[in-house]
Amino acid sequence: MNRLQTENANLIAANEELKTSKTDTEEVQTALAEIKEDLDETKMEKSEIQEYLDIERVKNSDLQSEIENCRNEIQEEKEQCLQTTQALTIDLERTEDEKEAIETRMSNNERDLEKLKFENEKCFGREKNSLMVLSGYKSQTEFLSYVLKPDGSESPRTIKIPSSKNGDHYLFASISALIRGKIYIFGEGSNIDYGLRIRMISWCGIKELDVKLNNNYYFGSSVVTAADQQSALICFPDDENFKKCEEFDGSAVSIKPATKYSHRDSCLALYKNQPVAVSSELSDGYKKVEKFDGASWTEMEDFPKAILVHSCIGVFDGYLLLGGSYQENNKYYSIKDVYLLRNSRWTVVGRLNEYHWYSSATRIGNTIYLVSGKKEPFAVEKLEWxxxxxxxxxxxxxxxxxxxxxIIFPVDEFYCT
Structure with missing residues (x-):
């Protein structure tokens, strides 16, 4: 009896295990069905991805073809550009050769024209072998106007001088320069209110321009014509420094770099085609020499004396300083020596007959005219270099x-007649 009960209990337990196993099997089957469903979906997604990849592969192939085509086109254009550049280079070289030939012919023509012009003027007695002298003093009516002929004789000339509101004659203490064949006058008299003005000598008269200077120029100022005569450098306006500069080209004014030292009552002339200023009345510029290269001023060898109110002029490969006065031990001494600046050295190369202060110098060939300013006997000297x-x-x-x-400039002896 007990054995049967035990077996029955075992059978019941086995039946329960069977039920449990069936349940587990059903769950496994359900899970397998879900996995199969997921697998089918994955297969579908894989198929879609493969289809997308095939499409992209085709696109990439087309893109690679386009890139290759572009490369080929770029290479062709590069080769064409290189050929064009080579052709242009050849044309440019040919053009430069033609330009050089044209410039040479133009230069020769200009020389021939100048020669013909000179010969024509000489035939008619019109060569510039005389000197026009024009200046003013401290009154509206007192001024100088004559032509100095080659033989030294003086021939009066009438120059039409416009009126001025300035109490002094505007030619008094003004400065002048030759630009493109015309004489320009800078500043006016001893009144700083009129020192901005620019005037031009037009045959037998003087007319004022609309353009104005940036600074006031009269006592102590200097000016020099550029080597190509296309402009003038105007320097040392009447202020506390006497260092400023500006340039005038016949129509417009532009500011230029100032000097390092003051150069009041100095003088500007060209040395090897560069403007040079020598010494000053003010102590910070005593003996100081500076040259201008178009961009900046450079200090040179000092002048032997604290010179001032001197004159200067450029000669071939040199710079001549004439007359003036110098300071020593708080005293002033006039000199008649003529100094030459060459190879950065100053040497005495001549002597004047008279003392000269605030004089003007110009050159006609190898003849230098020094026209006196303030110092008696107010002489005009003719120097041969x-x-x-x-x-x-x-x-x-x-x-x-x-x-x-x-104001002095070369003319023919019939100028303004």
Missing amino acids: DGEKISSAKVVNNHSSKFYRP
Whole structure:
């Protein structure tokens, strides 16, 4: 009996295990069905991905073809560009050769034209072998106007001088320069309110321009014409420094770099085609020499003396300084020496007959005219330059009164007649 009960209990337990196992089997089957469903979906997604990849592969192949085509086109264009560049280079070289040939012909034509012009003027007695002298003093009516002929004789000229509101004559203490064949006058008299003005000499008259300077120029100022005569450098306006500069090209004014030292009552002239200023009346510029290269001023060898109110002029490979006065031990001494700046050295190469202050100098060939300003007897000296020294110096005229920096320029002896 007990054995049967035990077996029955075992059978019941086995039946329960069977039920449990069936349940587990059903769950496994359900899970397998879900896995199969997921697998089918994965297969579908894989198929879609494969289809997408096939499409992208085709696109990539097309893109690679386009890139290759572009590369080929770029290479062709590069080769064409290189050929065009080579052709242009050849044309440019040919053009440069033609340009050089044209410039040479133009230069030769200009020389021939100048020669013909000179010969024509010479045939008619019109060569510029005389000197126009024009200056003013401290009154509206007192001014100087004459032509100095080659023989030293003086021939009066009438120059139409416009009126001025300035109490002094506007030619008094003004400065002048030659630009593109025309004489320009900078500043006016001794009144700083009029020192901005620019005037031009037009045959037998003077007219004022609309353009104005940036600074006031009169006492102590200087000017020099550029080597190509296309402009003038105007420097040392009447202020506390006497260092500023500006340039005028016949129509417009532009500011230029200032000097390091002051150069009041100095003088500007060209040395090897570069403007050079020498010394000053003010102590910070005593003996100081500076040259301008178009961009900046450079200090040079000092002048031997604290010179001022001197004159200067450029000669071939040199710079001549004439007359003036110098300061030493708080005293002023006038000099008649002519100094030459060459190879950065100053040497005495001549001597004047008279003392000269605030004079003006110009050159006609190898003849230098020094027209006196303030110092008596107000002489006009004619100097001959042989390339190394002043070979002769003689007084050819005297003024009746003192003037400051007379306006002088070469003319033919019939100028303004």
